[in-house]
Amino acid sequence: MSSVMDAKGLRAVRVEKGWSQVKAARRLGVSQPYLVMLERGQRRLTSELTQRAVRVYGVPPTAVPPSQSALPRLPLAGAALARDLAGLGYPALAYLRPRRWKPKNPGEVLLAALAQDDLEPRLVEALPWLVLRYLPLDWAWVVCAAKVHDLQNRLGFVVSLARGLAERAGDRRKVESLADLERTLERSRLAREDTLCRVSMPEAERRWLTVNRPAEARRWNLLTDWTAEVVRYVA
Known part of the structure; x- marks a missing residue:
């Protein structure tokens, strides 16, 4: 499942499981009549x-609707993101x-991480894995939210x-999908320089990276030395 769960999706996963409404309602902690109304879209x-x-x-956590609250701009506990x-x-x-753990939409977790001024390297390294692992995301929502918060x-x-x-x-399939997503994001690329969640970077390192950063970092106007070659985990 790649889209946020709705009434039809709720029924579809139950049918796929081969569960009766009685069994599913018991597992979900609701009454069978209430489950009927949920599956018919008569209850939110x-x-x-x-x-x-x-x-x-x-089912994958991509089915969980992203929070409607604003992305956290204040420092977020690294432990919570971890x-x-x-x-x-x-x-x-x-x-x-x-x-x-209460499942969260991976897109929401990704954006919350990217919104941080300073993020531990071990958590930064997890983000490309997150994109690959949950590539069937609602990318239209993710990109829109990123642009609202200047995170593109x-x-x-x-x-x-x-x-x-x-x-x-x-x-190759993922390469092509991600290349398409890059092209979408390039249309709204910001001219101002930024870091990859490392606002506290010393000035001397900023000057060095301005000259020596990898090509992809230069392309996205970021001061960082991260490359795909040093990322350990491939989904």
Whole structure:
């Protein structure tokens, strides 16, 4: 499932499981008549219910609707982002995977990470993996939200890194999809210079990277030395 779950999707995953409405309602913690109304679109499918359905039916977290709240611009605890990335399956943080994690839309986690002024390198490294692992995202929403918060250059660079990983893995389908996404983001590329979630970068390092940064970083007007070659995990 690549789209956010709606009434039809809720019914579809139940049918795919081969579950009766009685069994599904019991697992979801609702009454059978209420499940009928949910599947008919007669009751609103809340974010909490969708999260429960993702866990119960075992569907990808891309089915969870992204939060409508503004992206966090204030410092966000790295531990919280690490737990979300672990919950989404990032191998390097598997030891942090919470037992009762509330599923989050991967696009929301990606944007929350990109919105940070300073982000630990281990979490920055997870972002290309996140793009590759959950490539069937609602990218129209992700790109729109990125532009609202002036994050399109950071997002574009991470997508470029993900494309490099896909090339390394020989996955032509993903390479083409990511290249299309890059072209979309290039149309709104910002002229101002930025960092990849490292605003506190010393001035001397900024001067060095201005001259010596990789080609993809220059393309996206970012001061960073990240390249696809040094990223460890390919989804």
